[in-house]
Amino acid sequence: MSEKLSFVNPTPNSPWGTYLQQVDRVIPYLGDLARWSETLKRPKRALIVDVPIEMDDGTVAHFEGYRVQHNMSRGPGKGGVRFHPDVTLEEVMALSAWMTVKTAAVNLPYGGAKGGIRVDPKTLSLKELEKVTRRYTSEIGIIIGPHTDIPAPDVNTNGQIMAWMMDTYSMNVGGTATGVVTGKPLHLGGSLGRVKATGRGVFVTGREAARRLGLDLRGARIAVQGFGNVGSVAAELFAEAGAKIVAVQDHTGTIVNENGLDLSKLIPIARTVAGAVSFKGGDVVPNDKFWDVACDILIPAALEGQITAERAKKTTAKLVLEGANGPTVPEADDILAERGVLVVPDVICNAGGVTVSYFEWVQDFSSFFWDEDEINVRLDRIMMNALNHIWDTADKHKITLRTATYAVACERILMARQERGLYP
Numbered sequence: 001m002s003e004k005l006s007f008v009n010p011t012p013n014s015p016w017g018t019y020l021q022q023v024d025r026v027i028p029y030l031g032d033l034a035r036w037s038e039t040l041k042r043p044k045r046a047l048i049v050d051v052p053i054e055m056d057d058g059t060v061a062h063f064e065g066y067r068v069q070h071n072m073s074r075g076p077g078k079g080g081v082r083f084h085p086d087v088t089l090e091e092v093m094a095l096s097a098w099m100t101v102k103t104a105a106v107n108l109p110y111g112g113a114k115g116g117i118r119v120d121p122k123t124l125s126l127k128e129l130e131k132v133t134r135r136y137t138s139e140i141g142i143i144i145g146p147h148t149d150i151p152a153p154d155v156n157t158n159g160q161i162m163a164w165m166m167d168t169y170s171m172n173v174g175g176t177a178t179g180v181v182t183g184k185p186l187h188l189g190g191s192l193g194r195v196k197a198t199g200r201g202v203f204v205t206g207r208e209a210a211r212r213l214g215l216d217l218r219g220a221r222i223a224v225q226g227f228g229n230v231g232s233v234a235a236e237l238f239a240e241a242g243a244k245i246v247a248v249q250d251h252t253g254t255i256v257n258e259n260g261l262d263l264s265k266l267i268p269i270a271r272t273v274a275g276a277v278s279f280k281g282g283d284v285v286p287n288d289k290f291w292d293v294a295c296d297i298l299i300p301a302a303l304e305g306q307i308t309a310e311r312a313k314k315t316t317a318k319l320v321l322e323g324a325n326g327p328t329v330p331e332a333d334d335i336l337a338e339r340g341v342l343v344v345p346d347v348i349c350n351a352g353g354v355t356v357s358y359f360e361w362v363q364d365f366s367s368f369f370w371d372e373d374e375i376n377v378r379l380d381r382i383m384m385n386a387l388n389h390i391w392d393t394a395d396k397h398k399i400t401l402r403t404a405t406y407a408v409a410c411e412r413i414l415m416a417r418q419e420r421g422l423y424p
Helices: 015-029 033-039 089-105 126-140 159-173 194-213 229-240 263-270 286-294 309-314 330-338 352-366 372-397 403-420
Strands: 045-054 060-071 077-084 112-119 149-153 221-225 244-250 253-256 283-285 297-300 319-321 341-344
Touching: 015 033, 015 077, 015 089, 015 297, 015 330, 015 341, 015 403, 033 403, 045 089, 045 149, 060 077, 060 089, 077 159, 077 352, 089 112, 089 352, 089 403, 112 126, 112 149, 112 319, 126 159, 149 159, 194 229, 194 319, 194 341, 194 352, 194 372, 221 229, 229 244, 229 263, 229 297, 244 263, 244 286, 244 319, 253 286, 263 372, 283 286, 286 309, 309 330, 341 403, 352 372, 372 403
Parallel strands: 077 112, 077 149, 221 244, 221 297, 297 319, 319 341
Antiparallel strands: 045 060, 060 112, 244 253, 253 283
């Protein structure tokens, strides 16, 4: 970090600053455990690495990589790796902290971690992408491991990236270590249901929230920002339940159809380089107009900081399902609460991915694999149990679901910290 930046004095409007405000709001509900609250504001470990590779043209390029382990009181670090040109240390710190809260919220035996490389993978050849992945894995290999810190896919990373990471780590330790990453291809120890797990979790929590609000999913209008693995899967499941996907925004732009977009045709097109705006079944509108679209449910499933105060005042949604990490800034959170808009926070809403990652990790250790129906049943049960407990906490204290989620999760984290004590 720069000289001006410390763990407790973040850059203004940064993801880490958002996280710190969220922690401050939950401290009054922690009782005697509040004495340990500084633990939540300081990552356990932050590693910055240089990632040099030889490019296809013979030149040598350097990329900056990060791996942050926020808290490991409840178990090994767990969290994805993203490849994106805007990755920063503060962003990775925040993402690792949200993973700490997320794993505790669904009561998985993990802590929180996150990684990233500041690179645009679209500018790399497949060979260069493999080199970046392998060199990065070698550099962070000193702090990751099946019992220490388990990476997974995130923005612009996938099963192939995880396969390269697993192989690199395995070569360095002298034996195949399938449990060092999750989100792997099936034939390398991956789990059925993992690819759709995060989107499925958004749907499961959203379905329950809609039921409690008295919002019928049949005919409900849904707007989805971010149409990758999370947004598209959630959209498919809501459409199957009878909802209409009236707006989709991806990296290419925004497309709107008040009568509902045909997902069977849109999704294959959205996965091409041309993106969603090349679909002919809707109207292309400026990106800012996405927030004006009349909808009942809003699913931000892109990057953090998307729902600003101005956008929170605009939206017509009754329910916000945070498929992305940290999509709503604190000021916007307050505005949505004042307007009576229910927000299902990221740390529970998108926890389906890490839950099935946990299943994959367990299956790798036992070398016994479950079928997809069993995985989905287990996932739905864990998500529902976690959400119901959080909802009861929110009702008891008359607080938002986000504050309630943090109250439940932080109590578990700090109880573990207190019972473990300080060493030495």
